[in-house]
Amino acid sequence: MKLNDLATAIGGKVLAGEDRPDVEIDYAFAADLLSDVLSLAEEEDRTTLVTGMINPQVMRVAEILGIAAVIVVRGKLPPASMVEYAEELGIPLLTTCKTMFETCGVMYADGVRPSRTKPVHETRDCP
Amino acid sequence: MKHQIRAGDVEHGGSASARIKGELTRAGVDEATARRAGIVAFEAEMNLIVYSDRGGTLSVRVEPEAVIVEAADTGPGIEDIALAMTPGYSTAPEWATDLGFGAGMGLVNMKKNSDGFEIASRLGEGTTITCRIERPKGETPGREEGHETR
Numbered sequence: 001m002k003l004n005d006l007a008t009a010i011g012g013k014v015l016a017g018e019d020r021p022d023v024e025i026d027y028a029f030a031a032d033l034l035s036d037v038l039s040l041a042e043e044e045d046r047t048t049l050v051t052g053m054i055n056p057q058v059m060r061v062a063e064i065l066g067i068a069a070v071i072v073v074r075g076k077l078p079p080a081s082m083v084e085y086a087e088e089l090g091i092p093l094l095t096t097c098k099t100m101f102e103t104c105g106v107m108y109a110d111g112v113r114p115s116r117t118k119p120v121h122e123t124r125d126c127p
Numbered sequence: 128m129k130h131q132i133r134a135g136d137v138e139h140g141g142s143a144s145a146r147i148k149g150e151l152t153r154a155g156v157d158e159a160t161a162r163r164a165g166i167v168a169f170e171a172e173m174n175l176i177v178y179s180d181r182g183g184t185l186s187v188r189v190e191p192e193a194v195i196v197e198a199a200d201t202g203p204g205i206e207d208i209a210l211a212m213t214p215g216y217s218t219a220p221e222w223a224t225d226l227g228f229g230a231g232m233g234l235v236n237m238k239k240n241s242d243g244f245e246i247a248s249r250l251g252e253g254t255t256i257t258c259r260i261e262r263p264k265g266e267t268p269g270r271e272e273g274h275e276t277r
Binding site (some may be wrong): 065 | 165
């Protein structure tokens, strides 16, 4: 789905990347720990990150991983420095008052799919 | 490329690694290799910030066949390396976990994104980690992608 349609669906506000409403959001990954994002997100898909983190490291991780867009959940308002950095990088940044669960649910219902991830059993013995 | 990382400097955490990724891309390293090196560098940088006594250095070297990322500090050193390498194991202080660090995946991520991973540590002396990320074979220097057929 397109960035603009996504913003409408999750009742979100586009803080950075308003000039790029047509960015395609096809795959997503949700996490609140940066290393979990870094350990699991595969490179093949242009992944959108759904997170509750609003520290500067989020955009740096997004830059390193080539993240398509960042959606901040639970009504958190990213600081101006994070918004400016997102603009500089050309990575759209959205904020929504919905919870992470609800945001992901709406996105899934609208056709966004889980980003390909490395299987967790690569890092841990799962039953 | 050598970057000094200050202990406790969370505000700038990850900025050296973000720069490193850009520098690698500009040096002609392909996107996938630069991304892996960026992940390795980011984890190493955050480790220096959260765990080292006096900060340390993050060095990156581009070789014809590989990118080498090296992180070195002067303490405190890791008591049990095998335990530190266990996925999910973390000794991160609360201020770090509050910020989204301390998933206990840092060293695991570094190893997973490297083709060669060496860690040497002595209590009271420090830790040095060297990661080798191999570049795709046949890559043309100065080109961003290694897909050319020639």
